[in-house]
Amino acid sequence: MDTIIQTYQLRKTFKKEEVIKPLDFSLRKGEICALIGKNGAGKSTIFKMLSGQLIPTAGDIQLFGKSGKELAQAKKRMGFMIETPEFFPDFTATQNLEYFRIQRGIAEKERIYEVLQIVDLANEKKKRFKEYSMGMKQRLGIALCLLSSPDCLVLDEPINGLDAEGIMEIRQLLLKLNQEKQTTILVSSHILTELQLLATRFVFIKNGVIVDDLSKEALDEKSKKQICLKVNDTAKAARLLEQAYGDIQYKILPDQIITIQNHVEEGGEINRLFNDNDVLVMEFRIEALKLEEYFLGLVEGELK
């Protein structure tokens, strides 16, 4: 499988603080890779180093197998949208894209109208950028990425500010590009449920270090079920669980909720245990661990 992005021992420090610790990461052709981490984990720093906005303190970046001075050429096959896209505020969408079309040496002027249609901005093309809503600005940023029909997209928070319909449209667009044109995508978002619907690979980052790297299948495997109970006395319930099951893994959550990560198949027995010991079970359900919960468990060190 072709490697699109490869980093070797990539590091970045800001005033002695090591924001990205030596990072080896690769993205293969056709993948949709979600980079997941809390604010300040280093996601945007990685994106900015890939795009060239930030100069790495050490290490090397290869794009399409090219590095050093050849990177500029390789970047022509990529589309970057890092944080909020910037455009000329007094220019219309068409003028802004025309500016970048000239800059990127794209011969076909019609491509502007094609990408505006793809991101559903064709009817707003005469509006000035400064009059755009946040969601429209994001769409124009994606249109810019698509202008040169890139082989790889690097999108930092692309659905920021979009409404539910817009989020769904962008997801469908990215999936379509991936499936029909084999476009490789590296994406980050704080809306993890969206990433779960989109990505084929999940890379978790914490304090500038990759702490986990899972395929969708592996995540599904790890997304084990758990018991979720609402009881009248969580402390007593916890005591009973510890007495009955020595290896029990549970978490006490607000609103008298207790979740149990193992012994899921013994839900009936646990329910009976509480009933027999006067712990009132007001709610009982078995649920699958979501990406959000897996992520929180991973970055907060709560999951074993």
Add this chain to the structure above:
Amino acid sequence: MINYMKSEHYRLLRKKGLYITSVICLLLIAAAAVVLYYSQHLDPNFPYATSMFFYSNVISGTLLIMIVGLLFNSALTGKDMSLIKQFVSFGVSRHTIFWSKLILTLSYFLLQCVIGLLLTIALGENLFASEEQSVSNFLIASSNMIPIVLSGFFMIHTLKMLKVSEVYIIIIFLFIYVFSDDLLYILFDNTLFDYNPSTLLNENLMSFMNNSAQFDYRHWVTGILVSVISLLIGVKGFAKQNID
């Protein structure tokens, strides 16, 4: 580089500020001429309605010319600088960005200077009593100003690309091009003082007013030296700069 310059040119042509600055500059030249012309009509003894005095406003106005240079340079190095992150992402090198913005803004600035110079001469020769050799004196004094003005423009470009605020740029300019002669005179020997931009500009004005303007190589030595240092700092600094 050509594609990048074409795109920046597309942007520059749609900058209203550039047209407004150009028109205001030319109007100010015309207004100065009109004021002198009518002052002469109101008071026959008015001593300043001469082409020499009119031209001397240009020779003494280096700082003003540089402020115009700052405005022209800002057309591509002002608020638009936030878009640089996108240019870099699309594979435009920092060197290309630095030189393209410089070449384009400098071209328009020089064009404006030439138009301004021609307008000044046209007004000076047609509205005022012309003195002998005033135009040739004016052109010689102007040519002496060219390297100093260019060095100022390069310095502006470097400072703007390195994200130095306009207030600091003006302070640096006042220091180098206006007040540095006094300071150097106190601190150093005569050689340095003789090559100081501020000293050279003052001497140029004096020799013009005395009708004795002549080509002075020291302007070029100083201009080239300041230009090279400015551009080296700019290119090296911008190449290492994080764009956030």
